Amino acid sequence: MPAxxxxxxxxxxxxxxxxxxxxxxxxxxxxxxxxxxxxxxDHARPGMGCYYTSAAGLPILQWRLGAxxxxxxxxxxxxxxxxxxVSLHPAGHVLGSAQVRIExxxxxxxxxxxxxxxxxxxxxxxxxxxxxxxxxxxxxALPVYRWPETAxxxxxxxxxxxxxxxxxxxxxxxxxxxxxxxxLLAELRAHTDQPALLHGAIAAGVEVYRxxxxxxxxxxTVAEQAPRGGGYAGALVLxxxxxxxxxxxxxxxxxxxxxxxxWMQVRGNRRRRHVERGFxxxxxxxxxxxxxxxxxxxxxxxxxxHGAGDALVRLLGERGLAAGTFDTRFGSED
Amino acid sequence: MRRFVALYRRLDRSTATSDKRAALxxxxxxxxxxxxxxxxxxxxxxxxxxAGARIAGSGELLAWIGEVANLPAWLVEECRAHVGDLAETLxxxxxxxxxxxxxxxxxxxxxxxxxxxxxxxxxxxxxVTGAWAVLDSEQRLVFNKLLTGSLRVGVSQRxxxxxxxxxxxxxxxxxxxxxxxxWQPGPGFLAQLLSPQQTAADxxxxxxxxxxxxxxxxxxxxxxxxxxxLEWKWDGIRLQLIRRxxxxxxxxxxxxxxxxxxxxxxxxARQLPHGCVIDGELLAWPAEAAQPLPFTALQTRIQRRKxxxxxxxxxxxxVLAYDLLECEGEDWRARPLHQRxxxxxxxxxxxxxxxxxxxxxxxxxxxxxxxxxxxxARERGVEGLMLKRRSSPYQAGRRRxxxxxxxxxxxxxDAVLLYAQSGSGRRSTLYTDYTFGLWRDDALVPVxxxxxxxxxAEILELDRWIRAHTTERYGPVRAVQPLQVFELxxxxxxxxxxxKSGIAVRFPRxxxxxxxxxxxxxxxxxxxxxxxx
Ligand SMILES: [Zn+2]
Ligand SMILES: [Zn+2]
Numbered sequence: 001m002p003a004x005x006x007x008x009x010x011x012x013x014x015x016x017x018x019x020x021x022x023x024x025x026x027x028x029x030x031x032x033x034x035x036x037x038x039x040x041x042d043h044a045r046p047g048m049g050c051y052y053t054s055a056a057g058l059p060i061l062q063w064r065l066g067a068x069x070x071x072x073x074x075x076x077x078x079x080x081x082x083x084x085x086v087s088l089h090p091a092g093h094v095l096g097s098a099q100v101r102i103e104x105x106x107x108x109x110x111x112x113x114x115x116x117x118x119x120x121x122x123x124x125x126x127x128x129x130x131x132x133x134x135x136x137x138x139x140x141a142l143p144v145y146r147w148p149e150t151a152x153x154x155x156x157x158x159x160x161x162x163x164x165x166x167x168x169x170x171x172x173x174x175x176x177x178x179x180x181x182x183x184l185l186a187e188l189r190a191h192t193d194q195p196a197l198l199h200g201a202i203a204a205g206v207e208v209y210r211x212x213x214x215x216x217x218x219x220x221t222v223a224e225q226a227p228r229g230g231g232y233a234g235a236l237v238l239x240x241x242x243x244x245x246x247x248x249x250x251x252x253x254x255x256x257x258x259x260x261x262x263w264m265q266v267r268g269n270r271r272r273r274h275v276e277r278g279f280x281x282x283x284x285x286x287x288x289x290x291x292x293x294x295x296x297x298x299x300x301x302x303x304x305x306h307g308a309g310d311a312l313v314r315l316l317g318e319r320g321l322a323a324g325t326f327d328t329r330f331g332s333e334d
Numbered sequence: 335m336r337r338f339v340a341l342y343r344r345l346d347r348s349t350a351t352s353d354k355r356a357a358l359x360x361x362x363x364x365x366x367x368x369x370x371x372x373x374x375x376x377x378x379x380x381x382x383x384x385a386g387a388r389i390a391g392s393g394e395l396l397a398w399i400g401e402v403a404n405l406p407a408w409l410v411e412e413c414r415a416h417v418g419d420l421a422e423t424l425x426x427x428x429x430x431x432x433x434x435x436x437x438x439x440x441x442x443x444x445x446x447x448x449x450x451x452x453x454x455x456x457x458x459x460x461x462v463t464g465a466w467a468v469l470d471s472e473q474r475l476v477f478n479k480l481l482t483g484s485l486r487v488g489v490s491q492r493x494x495x496x497x498x499x500x501x502x503x504x505x506x507x508x509x510x511x512x513x514x515x516x517w518q519p520g521p522g523f524l525a526q527l528l529s530p531q532q533t534a535a536d537x538x539x540x541x542x543x544x545x546x547x548x549x550x551x552x553x554x555x556x557x558x559x560x561x562x563x564l565e566w567k568w569d570g571i572r573l574q575l576i577r578r579x580x581x582x583x584x585x586x587x588x589x590x591x592x593x594x595x596x597x598x599x600x601x602x603a604r605q606l607p608h609g610c611v612i613d614g615e616l617l618a619w620p621a622e623a624a625q626p627l628p629f630t631a632l633q634t635r636i637q638r639r640k641x642x643x644x645x646x647x648x649x650x651x652x653v654l655a656y657d658l659l660e661c662e663g664e665d666w667r668a669r670p671l672h673q674r675x676x677x678x679x680x681x682x683x684x685x686x687x688x689x690x691x692x693x694x695x696x697x698x699x700x701x702x703x704x705x706x707x708x709x710x711a712r713e714r715g716v717e718g719l720m721l722k723r724r725s726s727p728y729q730a731g732r733r734r735x736x737x738x739x740x741x742x743x744x745x746x747x748d749a750v751l752l753y754a755q756s757g758s759g760r761r762s763t764l765y766t767d768y769t770f771g772l773w774r775d776d777a778l779v780p781v782x783x784x785x786x787x788x789x790x791a792e793i794l795e796l797d798r799w800i801r802a803h804t805t806e807r808y809g810p811v812r813a814v815q816p817l818q819v820f821e822l823x824x825x826x827x828x829x830x831x832x833x834k835s836g837i838a839v840r841f842p843r844x845x846x847x848x849x850x851x852x853x854x855x856x857x858x859x860x861x862x863x864x865x866x867x
Contacts, residue, residue, distance in 0.1 A: 142413050143409065144417055144426035145426075146426070266426070268418050276349065
């Protein structure tokens with residue numbers, strides 16, 4: 001979208017940039033000062049001079065990026081960068097995820113990062129911020145994406161595991177290692193006591209959440225060798241999507257697979273994933289939540305990121321809002 | 335509808351055939367007969383409403399959902415393009431109601447859907463949007479699939495029949511036979527279907543056709559040629575000729591009765607002994623001609639319920655008999671082919687009517703001689719050879735091993751993709767039905783529609799290309815920029831006055847995507863016309 005001279009955030013080859021504060025938000029190339037919304041790989045990359053993060057998100061960045069120059073702030077705690085006053089506010093996406101509020105000369109911009117509006121026991125809920133310009137994610141920006149109640153999905157997962165158990169099969173549930181896995185473990189606590197087994201790539205992130213005091217279902221790890229006797233029959237196993245079709249899967253002699261993601265809302269996506277079951281659990285805003293958040297921001301101008309927001313931009317335009325797009329390199333993983 | 339939706343979900347989720355069969359058995363064991371009969375109808379590919387009694391067109395459904403969900407038409411269309419399947423799109427755009435709907439399937443269909451079929455738009459809209467308001471998302475998906483006629487869950491006819499046979503403790507062949515032809519879904523039909531006794535309705539029913547599979551391996555791998563009966567593969571209409579008591583019935587392989595359309599064949603059949611069922615090929619073949627007329631001649635006959643003398647003289651019909659399925663009222667299908675054929679030969683000899691002839695055995699000393707004969711098929715006006723194991727029983731459906739069709743390699747041309755339409759079933763989300771054209775002067779003339787031949791990956795790629803290169807839309811059809819070239823194969827090319835191109839192709843299919851060719855390099859119409867007979 002064409003930039004005005006006094007825009008607080010502009011798109012540059014290195015990422016979203018705030019000229020008045022001389023910092024970037026979630027840049028994809030190395031820069032001096034990076035305000036990071038959350039720890040997912042497409043938003044938090046290595047190589048920045050200094051990382052500004054929420055205090056709740058610090059352990060996640062430390063896990064993903066190792067030792068760096070971090071400046072951590074509580075939600076709502078303002079700090080100065082150049083001519084701007086910056087503060088971080090809960091986005092409800094994953095542990096420590098934040099919206100970036102930027103204020104300069106009476107104008108307020110908010111960069112949402114990734115967010116969702118459904119309750120999530122593993123992180124602080126999205127806190128709407130009034131602003132002049134709202135830079136919003138738009139990963140699921142079509143009206144077909146409307147999330148079911150998470151508790152109902154958790155019950156379905158438990159029922160699926162029981163079905164697998166009755167057939168002597170393991171139930172391998174693919175999900176992203178940061179956020180989704182922990183949210184599932186937290187949600188499942190209300191519906192089962194049976195521990196879940198974790199793929200190595202997921203176990204580390206689960207420990208980070210536990211250390212931060214998030215209550216999760218008890219877990220074990222998937223051993224190198226299949227246990228004697230029935231193998232993993234009846235076990236619920238959480239694994240990253242990259243494990244699908246890998247040699248790691250061979251240890252499960254009889255197995256059903258499933259994927260937990262907002263993308264599972266559409267059956268064609270499920271078929272393309274080649275999984276038996278799809279569970280609709282998303283850490284992003286669905287269509288009604290995008291519209292609700294845009295409305296609550298009271299912004300007069302909306303800029304969408306993540307590359308799938310054309311329909312949303314057109315609709316907002318028809319409703320009389322100034323709406324445009326920032327080309328970003330954020331992914332569509334969920 | 336709840337129980338049927340649960341069946342749909344179970345079938346949809348299971349990949350193993352044994353799981354699907356168990357789901358079907360469970361359903362038919364517990365469902366009330368009035369519902370089960372409709373479930374059977376739907377699983378067998380039956381539609382609700384239909385041409386003369388429509389409930390909702392896709393345009394109406396898209397408009398109604400836009401009104402109900404308060405979305406502009408372009409956004410609804412955007413959603414459909416994203417999701418692919420119309421029924422699924424409709425079900426995703428609404429929120430679930432608070433209450434559960436427990437109305438039985440047959441009430442939904444008989445008292446509601448069929449009650450408004452063919453009525454004015456307001457009544458149909460009220461019913462459909464009213465249903466959307468009370469059904470949950472899984473129910474809406476199935477309901478919408480009833481409206482769009484696309485309820486397919488990877489269940490073959492045979493699997494349904496296996497489940498019913500298991501449930502009723504009766505032979506699957508009897509189930510299959512009873513499900514042939516037109517039937518009315520209702521508890522009465524279901525009871526008759528599962529009846530262990532012969533019923534009156536069984537008398538006019540054909541047997542399920544045994545279909546040959548295409549021979550892919552070299553013919554030499556079939557072993558001693560002496561174990562095989564070789565016949566020409568005729569390009570006509572496969573049929574069963576039934577003579578039981580006073581009853582004479584002609585059934586096409588498409589499970590349609592052809593009664594009245596071929597009076598000369600019915601007259602000839604009166605000379606057959608009672609209790610006799612013959613499997614054969616219907617051809618248009620003048621008495622003095624050495625070869626049958628092309629298939630297009632027969633097509634003019636199928637459409638006429640009462641052909642006049644002129645039509646009868648222009649395209650006289652003849653049956654080349656392949657097989658004897660019933661003899662003196664007894665089911666002979668389990669007997670070996672050579673025995674059935676001997677009896678068939680005797681019956682036809684006694685009948686001595688030129689309109690009922692034995693399909694001649696083709697003599698070949700070895701497989702290379704047989705291959706040479708197959709290569710002569712095109713000039714003989716046939717499609718190739720049929721290879722049937724002499725010891726084979728007459729099975730049901732397409733079963734590999736005993737009967738093979740050994741067709742000529744197809745004729746081929748390079749043609750340009752002009753139009754695309756979305757497919758059905760598994761491919762409903764993709765543009766998979768293509769129309770191709772050839773050059774006449776400097777314009778492209780449509781010559782063939784083809785549905786198959788590309789790999790799944792190519793279909794996906796082409797689908798994306800089609801969406802990005804659409805020039806115009808006519809309902810479900812998209813015109814695309816004429817840029818992509820495909821090699822098309824045909825079995826036969828005939829001259830035809832009914833087609834704009836002046837020719838009609840039989841069994842067109844895509845052989846490969848010619849990415850190496852530009853549209854300008856595609857073939858001219860004259861090339862195809864030169865192949866026509
Ligand atoms: Zn994220
Ligand atoms: Zn993101």
